[in-house]
Amino acid sequence: MEIVLHEASTNTPCVTCGRSDDVIKVPVNGNVNGDVKEEDRIFSRLPQKDPIDITFENITYTASLGFRKGQKEILHNINGRFPPGQLIAIMGPSGAGKSTLLDVLSGYRISGIGGTVYTNGRPRDLNAFRKLSCYITQDDRLQPLLTVWENMKIAADLKLGENIPIYEKEDIIREILDTLGLAASINTRAGRLSGGQKKRLSIALELIDNPLVMFLDEPTTGLDSSSCSQCVKLLQELARQGRTIVCTIHQPSASLFQLFDLVYVLSSGDCLYQGTTEKMIPFLESVQLPCPMYHNPADYVIELACAEYGEDKIKTMVEATNNGKNLQWFDKPEFLPSLRKLRETHKSIAEKSKGGHLQSTSQANQLKILLRRGFLKSKRDSTLTYMRIAVNILVGLLFGVIYWQAGEHGGKVLDNYNLLFSILMHHMMSTMMLTILTFPSEMSILTKEHFNRWYSLKMYYLSITIVDLPLSIFCCVAFTAITYWMTGQPLEWQRIGMFTVISLLVVFVAQSFGLMIGAIFDVVNGTFVGPVLSVPMMMFAGFGVTLRDLPPHLYWGSYISYLRYGLEGIVGAIYGLDRPTIYCPDEDYCHYKYPEKFLKEISMKGDQFWNDVIALVLILFFLRIVAFVLLRWKLMAVR
Numbered sequence: 001m002e003i004v005l006h007e008a009s010t011n012t013p014c015v016t017c018g019r020s021d022d023v024i025k026v027p028v029n030g031n032v033n034g035d036v037k038e039e040d041r042i043f044s045r046l047p048q049k050d051p052i053d054i055t056f057e058n059i060t061y062t063a064s065l066g067f068r069k070g071q072k073e074i075l076h077n078i079n080g081r082f083p084p085g086q087l088i089a090i091m092g093p094s095g096a097g098k099s100t101l102l103d104v105l106s107g108y109r110i111s112g113i114g115g116t117v118y119t120n121g122r123p124r125d126l127n128a129f130r131k132l133s134c135y136i137t138q139d140d141r142l143q144p145l146l147t148v149w150e151n152m153k154i155a156a157d158l159k160l161g162e163n164i165p166i167y168e169k170e171d172i173i174r175e176i177l178d179t180l181g182l183a184a185s186i187n188t189r190a191g192r193l194s195g196g197q198k199k200r201l202s203i204a205l206e207l208i209d210n211p212l213v214m215f216l217d218e219p220t221t222g223l224d225s226s227s228c229s230q231c232v233k234l235l236q237e238l239a240r241q242g243r244t245i246v247c248t249i250h251q252p253s254a255s256l257f258q259l260f261d262l263v264y265v266l267s268s269g270d271c272l273y274q275g276t277t278e279k280m281i282p283f284l285e286s287v288q289l290p291c292p293m294y295h296n297p298a299d300y301v302i303e304l305a306c307a308e309y310g311e312d313k314i315k316t317m318v319e320a321t322n323n324g325k326n327l328q329w330f331d332k333p334e335f336l337p338s339l340r341k342l343r344e345t346h347k348s349i350a351e352k353s354k355g356g357h358l359q360s361t362s363q364a365n366q367l368k369i370l371l372r373r374g375f376l377k378s379k380r381d382s383t384l385t386y387m388r389i390a391v392n393i394l395v396g397l398l399f400g401v402i403y404w405q406a407g408e409h410g411g412k413v414l415d416n417y418n419l420l421f422s423i424l425m426h427h428m429m430s431t432m433m434l435t436i437l438t439f440p441s442e443m444s445i446l447t448k449e450h451f452n453r454w455y456s457l458k459m460y461y462l463s464i465t466i467v468d469l470p471l472s473i474f475c476c477v478a479f480t481a482i483t484y485w486m487t488g489q490p491l492e493w494q495r496i497g498m499f500t501v502i503s504l505l506v507v508f509v510a511q512s513f514g515l516m517i518g519a520i521f522d523v524v525n526g527t528f529v530g531p532v533l534s535v536p537m538m539m540f541a542g543f544g545v546t547l548r549d550l551p552p553h554l555y556w557g558s559y560i561s562y563l564r565y566g567l568e569g570i571v572g573a574i575y576g577l578d579r580p581t582i583y584c585p586d587e588d589y590c591h592y593k594y595p596e597k598f599l600k601e602i603s604m605k606g607d608q609f610w611n612d613v614i615a616l617v618l619i620l621f622f623l624r625i626v627a628f629v630l631l632r633w634k635l636m637a638v639r
């Protein structure tokens, strides 16, 4: 795809390429001071025009290798300067520490860090900085079932707040999509976009609130050379508007390399070079390591960083750059303002990003938007929705056929008891496993969106709880209606109500249990841990071993098993409430004709319904709170 320059309708020079749906129109009329012309609409919406200069001194990052395994220092006292209006590439071989440095500078990593990061000459105020910056991860964490427009609309509603009218938000979205060449893909689901389009959508989503600093982890990975240069050209032009744009990059081609303004080369956590792309060759010559003729300087510096020409060369370069302190290879280094000068000339970023909350919109509005997105996703994920309904109906019918009219037959009381336990198993496994299998896939999107301040974790958690309610209730009620009627349980409203309430509570508790496991484990570990932890719950439910026969020192287990309360509750609903003698057709001896006798034998009482409800509700709240705390911990632990 050829990249050409042409005039946009606003007489703004634009960089575009051939294919109509892949056109990137980039206004290039801003300047490095962040002064933006009014006709340049997206960028004229910048809430603050004061650009951000990032300086870092003596940065170390030490990762813990695990219990009693010691620690590993990954970044070693590195220094650097990322001025505004520049497109900066952090380069280096694999494992050099590029992503780690990006994580440290963006504030994504907060533990194990030494040294100081300055923004406009002042030590970085992390919360204020997060409000002015964004982080675009290497993998495109988009909502695959939502279209480009829907993804953008949700992001705009969350990031621009309630005060901006809808038409204005839509204008902003259209303008960004147009600028990024995504206008023709507005109705395409994000999951069906090409790699380059996904990358552009990731950038578009974060551009909505016009961040002054953008961190991108390997934005060109997985793109063909044409998409790579389109993407980098776009970033270059965004930088020209006064933003500070920092990205990690593996090994750029010579043409891609020259699109960057500044390069920061890392090798095993040390800085080998910092300066403009043009001055890298003179720098290499100054340290007696001239770049061979016709060699891509980017390739050569990576070869040097990989110690292909000897370890001593790395040492020489680290010394020459003073581990990033040396700024002589910048363009006009004598004009680079000192930290003190920056402090004097710029407002503190904490002052600029006013307001106490990290998010731009109220919690109630966040919830409303997240619910809208959640219901839309459920509607789009029709396979899963129909499968859940179908499974509940089919299993209900299967139970109905196997235990046909067992509930009203005095000779089949034990069979009916087996049925009641099987119903609980169905509720537990179908909801718990579904949550364990689906929730971890949301984690990566949650991590990105939460870090980029789209919403608070509380509102996200509340929304996923509410979104699943209607379908869970429908499936449970449909299943209950089928099995209850087909298996001949007593058709009394009170018993039906009790049975349904206990079934629903078991479904909700199992879902919370799944959420708790899904919050800390990945799919593989979760699918192992979930069922394994459920086995003791079954043992303590009083089904295989009656509660009376449980060893006294293990009796506590029955108090924490939600299945015990579930079983007691539904057994009480069917055989409690002084149920009269059960009809025994064509049998001489009918052992469980008297429901009370049966209840006594399984050492359960038929009048514990409310106690069981209270116990299940308490367990439900407990598990929901634990799942939330674990989720919060997980989000912080990765940082």
Ligand SMILES: Nc1ncnc2c1ncn2[C@@H]1O[C@H](COP(=O)(O)OP(=O)(O)OP(=O)(O)O)[C@@H](O)[C@H]1O
Residues within 6 Å of the ligand: 063, 064, 065, 072, 074, 092, 093, 094, 095, 096, 097, 098, 099, 100, 101, 248, 250
């Ligand atoms: N939490 C951690 N625990 C242990 N080692 C870590 C941790 N995080 C990073 N490392 C190590 O630090 C080094 C730098 O990792 P980083 O991901 O920053 O490299 P990179 O330059 O981005 O590599 P790549 O280009 O392959 O992504 C690697 O050797 C990695 O194994």
